[in-house]
Structures are given as structure tokens and as C-alpha cells.
Amino acid sequence: MAPAVSVTKLAATDWGSLGQKLLDIQVAIGDSKTAYGKVGAERHAIVLLDKSGSMSGSAFEQAKDGCEALLKQLWEAGIESIHFGAYDDKVQEVPLTKGDTYPIGRLNVGGMTDFLACFDYIERLCASACAGKSLLIVWLTDGCHTRGSDSEVHRRMEKFNGFVKETLTSCQIFALGFTPAHDHRLMAGLAAAGTEEGAFIYIASASDMRGALKKVAGQLGSGLAALLHLASGKWQRLTLEPLDSAAGCATFRAMALYNPADPIESLVVQMGDSTAERCVDVTSAETAGAEAASELVVAQICADAVAATQLLSQNQDEVTIEATQARLEELGASLEMERSRALKDAPRRQKQRVHARLVELRATLDSLLAQVVAAKKQGLRSGQAAQISSMAYDLRGSARLARALNKRVLENVDLLDDVQGKVDEVVRTLDVDHFRAEYAELTDVLGRCMLSARDLADAAAEGACFCVMLYVQRPRAAVVVGPHMIQVRSIITSAFATDDAFFEAVQYGGNEQAIHGGFSRDASGNVFVGAAREQVNAILPLCIGGPHGAIALQRMREVLGWVVTLDPLGFTGEQARVVPFLVLAAAAQQLPPGTERGEAVWKMLQETCLAVYYRYTMKDQVVAGVTAYLDDPAARTLDVVPSTAVFLMQAHVAQLAGDLGDLPLEELMKLVAEEEARRVQPGGGDSVNEDSFLLEVFGVTSESILEGAPRAGKPTPNAWDDDTLTPAAKKLVSAATDAFDKWATLTLRLLRLLSPGAGLREVQAPTGELTFRRLFPEGRRAFWLLYQNYLHQKNPVRRQEIAAGRYLSPFTADCEAEIKRAREDVIFREERRLANAGTRMATEMEHRRFAAAFAREPDVTKAGRMLRGTYWGDGRVACVMRALQSHVSPAVEPIAKWRMLTSGQYAGERLFGDARDWKPSRINFRRFWKAHSGVLTREEWEAEFPDRVDRIANWYPANGGELEPVESREAGGGI
Secondary structure, three states, X not given: OOOOEEEEOOOOOOHHHHHHHHHHOOOOEOOEOOHHHOOOOOEEEEEEEEXXXXXXXXXXXXXXXXXXXXXXXXXXXXOOEEEEEEEOOOEEEEOOOOOOOHHHHOOOXXXXXXXXXXXXXXXXXXXXXXXXXXXXXXXXXXXXOOOXXXXXXXXXXXXXXXXXXXXXXXXXXXXXXXXOOOOHHHHHHHHOOOOOOOEEEEEOOHHHHHHXXXXXXXXXXXXXXXXEEEOOOOOOEEEEEEOOOOHHHOOOOOOEEEOOOOOOOEEEEEEOOEEEEEEOOOOOHHHHHHHHHHHHHHHHHHHHHXXXXXXXXXXXXXXXXXXXXXXXXXXXXXXXXXXXXXXXXXXXXXXXXXXXXXXXXXXXXXXXXXXXHHHHHHOOOOOHHHHHHHHHHHHHHHHHHHHHHHHHHHHOOOHHHHHHHHHHHHHHOOOHHHHHHHOHHHHHHHOOEOOOOOOHHHHHHOOOOEEEEEEEEOOOHHHHOOHHHOEEEEEEEEEEEEHHHHHHHHHHOOOHHHHHOOXXXXXXXXXXEOXXXXXXXXXXXXXXXXXXXXXXXXXXXXXHHHHHHOOHHHOOHHHHHHHHHHHHHHHHHHOOOOOHHHHHHHHHHHHHHHHHHHHOOOHHHHHHHHHHHHHOHHHOOOOOOOOXXXXXXXXXXXXXXXXXXXXXHHHHHHHHHHHHHHHHOOOOOOOOOHHHHHHHHHOOOHXXXXXXXXOOOOOOOOOOOOOOOOHHHHHHHHHHHHHHHHHHHHOHHHHHHHOOOOOHHHHOOOOOOOOHHHHOOOHHHHHHHHHHHXXXXXXXXXXXXXXXXXXXXXXXXXXXXXXXXXXXXXXXXXXXXXXXXXXXXXXXXXXXXHXXXXXXXXXXXXHHHHHOOEOOOHHHHHHHHHHHHHOOOHHHOHHHHHHHHHHOEXXXXXXXXXOOOOOOOHHHHHHHHHHHOOOOOHHHHHXXXXXXXXXXXXXXXXXXXXXXXXOOOOOOOOO
């Protein structure tokens, strides 16, 4: 029987006192009371975050963001205390005060993983601060125990289970595993170790980290957040039940209402002499389930569209085109039905977003169908099948993008209210006249908003902020992969705009897809036209001017959410740590040096990035990142440093903040150049054969190896000496140096900003000296770099080479010796290959000689003796089959010899030395029949080969007349 509490509907009073009053509720379940049902029961939490070296990159940033959100929800749920431990080979206790999560943002990765230290940490707290209390444990890791044996950890976990039951009133454990490399057994065991039901959550990608931690908070409703089920309708007396009928809903710190049936606009609770009322607007579990089901349906429709169009690449006849058209029409009808159903079930606030997303998918599907219909009328032109298939994959990508964005939006439902609340606090304390006088010079530089005609003081007084206008391109990867994929095409300096005016232009500017360009890689529309006829489709708030800067920092969250995802609720902390620095890097390359306007915008962008640097506590992250970049090649790969421009601008801002001293620029420049050369150099891809590539580059041929010539002469090519460079090496060097030199003029010169006192003029000075030949004057070093990059261009491959110790820096390694070793190794492997090929060729010739002799032998008895005791490999059988097909004379008894091969016996004697059980393939039997069809009649063939009767019948004319062999339409197969 579910626990119940009777309440009476009365007049409204203060809702804020309800949470404390609910502490007095005790719910009886039978004759017992639950642990959470004890009045004043103390609840504590322990959060463990893995900060080992493998957590580097965006995964750790996402994990920190998720932990901050989790802590806020735990405090709101009334947790007495939270102990936060960040662990690698030891546990670092992070001191926290209620509502303060800033120390988490300053954590850095490094070290190995020691789960035993975590168990020690938890048990120490259980024996002291949390003894006899109710405890929640959230444990996140991405790996396995690396400081001892796994068996030791699992034995410790079994003891831990008994320990918590002895020392705690109740315990609930949520174990989160990130990446497939983590210890699944340990995490699953931990989730089952508590006294209350916990959960093991697998996190597939870094972008899901924050959502997974918020999911933990959501699952705590039964014991911590008091998520209640409003079971009845609009009656005078109501019954409240726990959502999952769990006993842990007895003592409440907060209340969330869930309405599965009729909408109830208010709930009134009588608590002694006090009453309270609060209007609720919630989404039911049925609606949430319907949304999830809708996503699955749409994903399946998109996958079916891809499968339907893939048939066109295999078969382009009229029948296939018609079948594809019919299938796409069915999918269009299914998508329309899903749109109608989703709009009916979606909450009012989400109807517009659901409608826009499904309409976009339907438009793409209609375009796909139009291409197929055109192909049906005009014929499928060359390359059109690939174009149709590409459109189908875009359709599936749109669905995946929508799912990722919807998840993020649901995580940020309170973002706009939070931003507005903090902005209102700033505006309440703002003295407009004093602000106008203090920042009069800045106001003159900025002028008035080109859309609303307000100046800086007027905008701040209304809670708006001035922004620099941008023209950007947004590939889909900016949402799924990260904001570093945003491309800042131009920075507009002719005028400025306020954020609210920009969003009004977005809202009333016309068709949304047309005005902002959407997520297309190449095309970008514009929201409005700038003062000098520039296209504008994005903005960046300027954190300048005291109170105005505080407003801009808050407004930046919703602005960046829109700039990256086209939805203000699509914001993540990573966007704030990346996009302003992307704009700063673009400004360093685009703003005209020596002009008053250009220098002013540059300084404002520097101040903005400084404000972001302090607000998001980036000091430890940036300083540790630069240090690791100089020391560890694994800290330079794409997954750790996705954008070199952002990395350099963050280092520049850290220098402005005084957190980063002078850097070894020459060394840093070489390391940046090496990593970026790998990213821009045309690579060999997955299909490249390393040995073939090296033989071609070294100018070694199979003929020269057979002649014993390649080991003579100089083994080391000189990348700058055309006389000793092979054509393949010339092609490699030319492609790599051209790509590198083009990149150097855009990015590598940003390193100049790290020089003391450098500005726009120094950054934009001629870059002729920053070329590949300048950085790699020694040909053998350049060649070794290009060789490594070509073969190991893929990021996972490079990381594997580093982890295995096979990576060698071209600046420190003895490149001449390494090239000599690589050359000798590939020649040795080719010699072995040729030797094996010679052996195989000799074996093949022996098989052919044997098969010819067997097929020509007229005496069947002698032919049987030839087979006696023979080991039959596939190659030998194939040779004999072909020989029997070639020798068509009845005098050689082909049918009898065929019986020997298929039965393995002759005259009651076993012929084969092994016990192979095989049958000839259809194609071999067909060819054999064609060669000897006149030897037997149709009836004799069918009696001789009863398992082939159907096929034999197809090879004879229906009227039973003379034999008319038809060409086989059967595909070839195995023996």
C-alpha cells in the first residue's frame, strides 16, 4: 500500500515556509517508518570526480560543469553537507561552502587512478562526519584502477558493502562510467552496494556528461527532492503518493508536482495553522516519455531514408528508382503523422520548437524525394546517386543534432530566469547619471546602438549590453563536437548593437533559416545589414564599463547559446571559454592596426576575454595546459587542444592577467608548427599501405631488391635537395609545405602576441619568415616530420604511437638514424614478402603440374593412385577442378574422376589423407557440366548428381530437344 497524506484545499499563504513545515510529516508504511521518515534526519553527500590524466580535454570541463549543477541541486534539496573529492592517485578534498562551486572550476587533471584511495576517503568520512547518517555517494570515472591489481579493488568493494550497512542509517550510490575503458564491473557493483537502490550510468560522450549528472539529481527525487505524484483530480481532498512508491519520500525538503491526468493549476496544503499555495506548470512523465518516443521514431525514419537511398548506389535501374520513391513517400507520410502526434502531446512551451524541427526534417525529406522523382523522369546521371545518398545522411544528421540540442535545452530551462534575475540585481544598484559621467569617453567611442539608438548608459539602465557585431558560419559540428568549430568570418567595427535589439531583429526579421544561415557549412544568411553594408548574423557582448560589464557577462550566456546553437537555452560553459577567444583570434588577424577604431575594438575584446577568464576561473586550466603542451606530446593532440588559435589566445589573456610569465617562444613555435602541420598536411588516410608508401618515397623497387642493389648509396634523403629526392618524396614535401605555409600566415603569427608588449601591428607584420623551410632547415628533420604525419595523421593513431613510445619529435630525435632504420626495415619486410611470394608461386606451379597430369591420365585406376594419401588444400583442389574443365575428351573419364574428388573414395578405398568434407561450388559444377555435357544424358546427369537436379533441369530446353547450353548468370563463389 502506498503511503498517503491527506491535505485540504484552503486559501493561499507563503509558499516559502512549506518546505520546513513538511519536515514534520511522517508517513506510515504498515507498522514501520523509513529512515527518511525520521524527523530531522540528517542527509550528507560525497561526490568523487576522477581527475587522472586520461580525463584531459573537454571531458573534464564537461564533468566539472555537471558537478557544479549537481551540487546546486543537492543544496536545494536540503543536503546537510557535501564532501567533494577529486582523485587521481590520491584524493584531494575540495573545500566547499553552501552555494559556492568556484573551487571545482580550478581543478586540473594529472596522475594515475587509485580507487583504493577513494574507498579510504569514503570510509574515513563514514566513520566520522557521516556516521549514523543518511549518505548519498556520486562516483565518476573514465578508467580502471592503475595503482595495483583489479582483484584487490573488487575485494575491497565487497568489504565496503558491509561497512556502509554497519556505519550508516542508509546509503544510496550512483556510479557513472565515462568511455568504454572504465571498469564496468566495479561501477555496477558500487551501484548495488548501498542500502537504497542506486544506479550505474554509462556516459558515451563528453557532451552527455552534464546531462548524466543532472539525471542523478533527478533520480534522487524519491529520497531527497520529494518528487510527489498528484494522483487524483480536482477534489476538495487530495492524496499525495511517492512517484515510484518508494519509502524514501517521507521527509521532504522541496516539492515538485507531477500531474498525469487533468491539469491542476494549484495545490493547497494545510500544515497545522499554516496554508500554502503555488501554481504549477510541469510536464508529465507521459509527455516526457512521448517526447523520447518521438525522437526514436524520427531517428528510425531518417535511418530508413538512408537505407532506401543506398540501394541507388548499388543498382540504378528503373525498378530500384521506383522502389526508392515509394519508400520515401511512405516515410514522408510517417513523418507527417509523427508531427501531428507530437504537436498534440507536446507542452505549450515546446510546441513551436517541435514544429520547427519536424518541418525542417520534412522539407529535407521532400527535397530528397524531388531528386529521386527527377532521376526517374530523366534518368540517374553520373554522381546523382551519391548526391541523393549525401542528402539522406544530412537528414539523419539533422535528427541527431535535434536530439543533442533538445537535451541541452532541457538542462537549461532555468537559464533565462537566472540571467534576468542577476541582471536585475545589477540594474537596481546602478546610478545612471554617475555611470554616464564616469564612462563618458567609452560612450563616445561606442556611439549609439545602430538598431535602438540607445547609448551605453541607457542600455545598462534597461538591463541590455553593447555587443560587437560578427559574421560567422555554424557547421553542425559546433553543436555536437564543440564551439571551436564556429568560423568567425568578419568582425564589424563600423557600429555596435545591443543584445536585446539584435534578438528583436532575429524575431521580426523574417524566415529564421534565411536570416541566420542555419547550420550550413558554407552558406550564411544575415540578420541585418551593418552601417557599411556588412552582413551581420551574430554578436558578442562586450564586458566593459563596470556595471555594464557585469550585465554583459550574464547576457553572454544566452547570446552564446544562440550564436552556437540558434537557441539561447543551448548554452554551455565551454562556449564561454571558447567563443570570445575565437573572436579575439579573428580580431588579431582582421582588425586594421594603427587605426583608432581598430585599436579600440581590440582593447575592448581583450577586456572581454579577461572578464571571461576571471569569471570562469580559467587560470589553472590555461597555465596547466600551456605547461603540458611544452612537455607532453599527448597534450597537443586534437582531443586536448581542438583549436590552436583558442589555445594561443587563452595563453595571451593569461599573460595579461599576470598568471603566465614569459614563454620559450622559439620552442613553443616549433611544437605548435609540428602539431598544426600534421592537422593541415594531406594525409594518406586509412587506405594507405605504409610499406608501399615508404618504398616509393625511398625509390626502392622490387626489381632492385631482387638484384640486391637498394642497400648501396646514401640511405637518407635530403628534403631540400632536388637531386636526391624521389618524385614521390617531392610530391609529399610540396603538398605539405604549401598547406603549412598557408596555415602559418593565418595562425602561427598569433604566437607573436605572447611576446612582451606585442600588439596588432606586430601580429599583422609580414610573415614571410614563418615558412616550413625556416622552421625545418635540415632536410632530414623535415622529411621525418612529413613521414610521421602522413602515416599517423589520424588523431587516435597519433595517440597510440605516443602511448606506445614510438613517437619521436623531429626536433630532438636523431632523424637521420631513424630514417635509415625505417628504410632498412621496409627493405627487409619487402624481401620477406618477395621470398614468400616466390614460395607460393612454386607451390602453385606444382599444383598445376599435378592437376594436368591427373586430368590427362586415361587410366582411372592410375589416377586414383595419384590421389591416394594426398593432403588436399583449397589451392590444389581449385587447380584440379580447372584441369578437369579444360580436358574435355571422354577418353580421360572425367565423370569418374569427378566422383573421386567429390567422394574422396575409389573402388572402396579412401584416397584422401585428411577427412575434408566439401562440395564444389555452383560455378565450378556449372563449368564442369558445360565442358562434359555430352558425356551423359540429362537423366544420367540427374541420377549422378541428385543434389543438383533443379539446376540441371534449368540447363536443358523445356521441350526436351537438343542441348542448348545457356550462359550462367550465377555469381562465382568458393570451391
